[in-house]
Amino acid sequence: MSSLLNSTVAELSAALAARKISSVELTRACLERIARLNGDLNAFISTDEERETSLTAARRADERRARGDAGPLTGIPIAHKDILCTREFRTTCGSRMLEKYRSPYDAHVVRELERAGAVVTGKTNMDEFAMGSSSESSHFGPVRNPWAKGRVPGGSSGGSAAAVAARMVPAATGTDTGGSIRQPAALSGICGLKPTYGTVSRYGLVAFASSLDQAGPLAKSVADLALLMNAMAGFDERDSTSLEREKEDYSRLLNSQKIQGLRIGAPDQYLGEGIQPGVRKAVEEALRWFTEQGATRVNVELPHLPLGVAVYYVIAPAEASSNLSRFDGVRYGHRAGEYSDLIDMYERTRAEGFGAEVKRRILMGTYVLSHGYYDAYYLQAQRVRRLIVRDFQSAFERCDVILGPVAPTTAFEIGVQVDDPVTMYLGDVFTVPGSLAGLPGLSIPCGFDGSGLPVGLQLTGTYFSEAKLLGAAHRYQEATDWHLRVPTETPL
Amino acid sequence: MSLSDDQIRRLARLARLALQPGETAEVGSRLNRILELVGQIQAVNTAGIEPMSHALDVVQRLRPDEVTEADRREAYQSVAPAVEEGLFLVPKVIE
Numbered sequence: 081m082s083s084l085l086n087s088t089v090a091e092l093s094a095a096l097a098a099r100k101i102s103s104v105e106l107t108r109a110c111l112e113r114i115a116r117l118n119g120d121l122n123a124f125i126s127t128d129e130e131r132e133t134s135l136t137a138a139r140r141a142d143e144r145r146a147r148g149d150a151g152p153l154t155g156i157p158i159a160h161k162d163i164l165c166t167r168e169f170r171t172t173c174g175s176r177m178l179e180k181y182r183s184p185y186d187a188h189v190v191r192e193l194e195r196a197g198a199v200v201t202g203k204t205n206m207d208e209f210a211m212g213s214s215s216e217s218s219h220f221g222p223v224r225n226p227w228a229k230g231r232v233p234g235g236s237s238g239g240s241a242a243a244v245a246a247r248m249v250p251a252a253t254g255t256d257t258g259g260s261i262r263q264p265a266a267l268s269g270i271c272g273l274k275p276t277y278g279t280v281s282r283y284g285l286v287a288f289a290s291s292l293d294q295a296g297p298l299a300k301s302v303a304d305l306a307l308l309m310n311a312m313a314g315f316d317e318r319d320s321t322s323l324e325r326e327k328e329d330y331s332r333l334l335n336s337q338k339i340q341g342l343r344i345g346a347p348d349q350y351l352g353e354g355i356q357p358g359v360r361k362a363v364e365e366a367l368r369w370f371t372e373q374g375a376t377r378v379n380v381e382l383p384h385l386p387l388g389v390a391v392y393y394v395i396a397p398a399e400a401s402s403n404l405s406r407f408d409g410v411r412y413g414h415r416a417g418e419y420s421d422l423i424d425m426y427e428r429t430r431a432e433g434f435g436a437e438v439k440r441r442i443l444m445g446t447y448v449l450s451h452g453y454y455d456a457y458y459l460q461a462q463r464v465r466r467l468i469v470r471d472f473q474s475a476f477e478r479c480d481v482i483l484g485p486v487a488p489t490t491a492f493e494i495g496v497q498v499d500d501p502v503t504m505y506l507g508d509v510f511t512v513p514g515s516l517a518g519l520p521g522l523s524i525p526c527g528f529d530g531s532g533l534p535v536g537l538q539l540t541g542t543y544f545s546e547a548k549l550l551g552a553a554h555r556y557q558e559a560t561d562w563h564l565r566v567p568t569e570t571p572l
Numbered sequence: 573m574s575l576s577d578d579q580i581r582r583l584a585r586l587a588r589l590a591l592q593p594g595e596t597a598e599v600g601s602r603l604n605r606i607l608e609l610v611g612q613i614q615a616v617n618t619a620g621i622e623p624m625s626h627a628l629d630v631v632q633r634l635r636p637d638e639v640t641e642a643d644r645r646e647a648y649q650s651v652a653p654a655v656e657e658g659l660f661l662v663p664k665v666i667e
Contacts, residue, residue, distance in 0.1 A: 184647040277627035291626050320632055390612040401587060408588070410660050415653035422663045427590035439589055443580070443599065444606055446587040456614060462623030464613050469624060502605050518627025543628070 082572035084109050085247040089304035092250055093152045096145060103145070103155025107138035107199050110157040114201060114248045117570060121224045123233075123242040125162045126169045127202040133168050137199040144197055152307050154197030159252040161240050162203040163210055164295065165284040166190050169200070173286050174208045174218035174236075177413045177433030187284025188316045189253055189295050196311040201249055204239030208435045209404065210260055210288045212236050213507050216498050217437045224494070225268060226567035227533055231491040234264030240298050241268035246570040251299040251308055255285055257292045258392050259486070259511025262523035265298055266486035266536020269525045271563060272298040273305045273550070276543050277518030278323035280309075281316030289399035290321070292392075292515050301563055302524060302553040306330040309546065330547050337551025340374030343479040347382050350484030350510065358529025363485045366526040366537045369556065370483070380475040380482065384467045388513035391468065393505055394448050394461035395516070400438075401445025407433060440501060469517045476542040481552060485510055486523045486536035514540045522549045525562040532568065574604050 084106060087095070095101045111131055118124050128134040134157070141155035165171045165183035172178045186194070194200070207217040215223040215238025225233040226246040233242040237254030241264035244252050254261040256274035265272030273296045280295045287293060297308035309330040316322045346367055351360055371377055409415035409429030416428035434442070448457035475482060487507055497504045514521045519540055526537035541549045557563050566572055575583075580600045584591045591599065645658060654661035 181651060184644065184651065278630070317633075317635065321626070323628075323630070324633070384616075387613055387616065390610045393606060394610050394613065405588075409653055410662055411648075412651045413653075419663065422665050423588070424590075425663055426588040427585075430588055431590035431592075434589070440599065440602060440606070442587045442589060443583045444603060446583050447575070447603070447607075448610075450583070450586065457610065459623050460613050460616070460618060461610075462625055463618035463621040464616050466621050466624040467616070467618070501602055502609050505606070505609065516627070 085113055086566065086572055087250065088301045089153070089156055089250045089299055089307050090301070092156055093307070096155045097150070103138040103141040103199060104135060106155065107134050107157045107201065110201055110249050117246055117248060120229065121226060121242050121246055121570070122205055122221050123223055123239040123246065123248060124159065124202045125172055125174065125205045125220050125239070134199055134201050141197045141199060151196050153193065153311055156198050156251065157201045157249050158193060158198045159202050159204050159240060159243050159249045160190060160200060161206055161237050161252070161254050163206060163255055163286045164190050164253060165286065166200065166203065169203045171203065171286065172220070173210070174206045174220060175433065175435065175438070176219045177407050179219065179414065181413055183284070185284060188281035188318065189312050190284065192311050192314070193253070198311070204237070204243055204252060206239055207236035208438050209286070209400070210236040210255055210257055211400070211437050211441055213259065213263055213504055214492070214497065215239060215264070216494060217435055219435060222494050225491045226570040227269060228491060229569050231493050231533070232267065234267030234487070234491065236260040236264070237298065238264045241265055241270055241272070244268070244270045244298050244300060245567050247566065247572060251297060251304055253295060253312070254298050255293060255295045256515065257289050258396060258515045259508050261296045261298060262486050262511050262521050262536070262538060263508070265523040267491040267534065269534030269565060269567065270298055270300055271302050271305055271525070272296065272523045273309065273546065274515070274521045275309065275313060275546055276520045278321050279313045281319040281322045283316055283318040287403040289396040290403060291399060292396060301557055302522065302550045303331065303334055306334060306550050328547065330550060333547045333551030334554045337548060337555060339370060339552060339555050342370065342375040342481060342552060343378045344370055344375050345378055345380030345475055345479035345482045346484060347380055347385070347482070349382070349385060355485060355488045356490065356529065359485050359488060359490060359535050362527030362529070362535035363537055366556070367483055369559065373555070378479045380479050382471040382475055382513070384464060384471050385513050387464050388468060388516060389505055389509050391461045391464045391516060392508065392512040393444070394457050395465065397441040397445035398448050398458050399445070401442045401449065404438070404442055437501065465516050468513055472513070472517045472519060480541065481549065482540040484538055486538040487511070490529045490531070490533035490535060510538060519543065520546045520549060522553055524553050524557065525565070527562055575600055575607065
């Protein structure tokens with residue numbers, strides 16, 4: 081049973097295809113592991129306690145296999161971040177505002193994975209409305225890191241990352257606005273991919289910052305990420321920013337991508353000040369592995385990169401303040417119990433329904449969009465956003481991949497940064513620039529610091545270079561075993 | 573640039589967020605620290621740079637103005653806090 085839980089999606093898929101296991105057995109094993117560990121980790125907000133939904137889906141998947149109508153994900157148990165709308169489970173966004181919300185429809189990603197035959201085991205915990213980098217701002221309490229339960233798993237997709245790391249499910253979905261897939265993958269010692277903006281439909285993804293939000297997969301190996309992407313990505317006319325492109329096979333370069341001749345840009349500021357020594361060492365060693373395999377390190381400069389955090393924390397709150405205006409206690413979600421009139425109802429509903437970080441971002445967004453400050457903050461941030469995009473564009477004329485850390489630190493202790501938004505925001509320094517530019521970013525484990533906490537390596541590529549990033553990372557994962565380590569505090 | 577208590581109260585009103593009496597100062601001090609951080613962008617020379625409102629410079633797709641969704645009013649209203657005869661209920665706004 082333990083080897084089953086420790087298997088990758090690709091291995092499980094092969095075992096299902098060979099009829100060595102059934103999806104019902106596999107799903108039951110995952111549900112038991114979830115039931116055993118979730119009290120401790122708080123990775124899930126909603127689980128399938130009755131086991132009816134998941135086991136019915138698993139039975140259907142086994143029938144599909146028997147009919148010869150199965151794909152690689154048919155019968156594979158997964159979990160969805162609780163920001164993706166599902167009819168089967170409530171969709172809370174980690175917020176009191178949506179504590180009881182049951183969506184009348186499925187998100188595009190949810191539907192596509194269902195069509196592929198994946199079995200949903202539950203909905204994972206997250207920072208409230210995906211606003212955070214630690215999964216502590218959830219109304220349902222903080223998620224704990226399987227490598228050190230006193231520490232955060234990263235965020236905002238921290239529940240998905242912890243669930244995969246703790247071997248509760250072999251894969252999960254996440255969403256990334258400024259690093260919310262990549263950073264929790266790094267802090268939890270697993271793999272995560274933020275696709276090119278527009279690649280995965282946002283239909284049914286509760287909006288935080290619409291010009292940045294992208295859904296993507298989290299799993300133990302990059303080969304698994306490719307399998308999930310093959311189901312998740314693709315044009316959807318219900319998302320006005322979905323890109324009309326042909327379906328692509330994200331696995332196509334897994335066995336053919338060459339490291340020889342790959343031009344790697346590793347900007348100095350990615351390996352300089354403010355980075356924990358253990359993080360720098362692991363990332364430098366990974367860089368050395370790539371150059372030893374024949375990759376060339378080329379000099380690239382991204383002069384506006386240090387402004388990424390400042391730009392992001394204008395643009396994302398601005399979009400959030402607009403998107404979250406829909407939560408008014410009229411059409412869905414929480415409504416205050418007592419109020420004197422309509423305005424009072426709105427104000428109390430929102431004061432009760434939102435937590436501190438969400439309120440801060442709404443207020444900040446309202447400020448930067450308000451009369452007299454719009455030009456100085458919002459428009460200026462949008463201009464600097466273009467400068468950052470241009471930096472990347474000129475960098476990608478000289479290199480194929482930009483390599484660096486995902487985050488400047490490993491997992492930090494629960495509670496220490498929760499009241500210090502500025503410190504928390506600065507931790508996003510390496511992930512927000514790629515988000516602002518809409519670029520794909522891959523996070524893979526590349527070692528451990530002196531305390532045994534995982535370090536994540538980030539590979540950023542130009543638009544639509546996911547298959548290349550996955551291929552290069554797959555070479556690395558064939559030669560290393562960082563991604564196969566089982567978290568010390570959740571042994572099998 | 574620093575926000576006064578009055579400005580915080582005004583923003584809260586614009587954002588339709590009720591702040592508790594004691595909350596204003598605390599919210600203000602955190603917002604002011606965030607403003608200090610994001611204020612860095614004001615020193616950047618952006619003369620002649622077009623604002624970028626989107627991650628990619630692509631034109632938004634248009635579709636014919638046709639009804640594509642089925643009527644699912646009941647399903648959508650089933651999650652509303654207060655509904656009567658197909659209408660969302662709110663406190664009386666006209667005397």
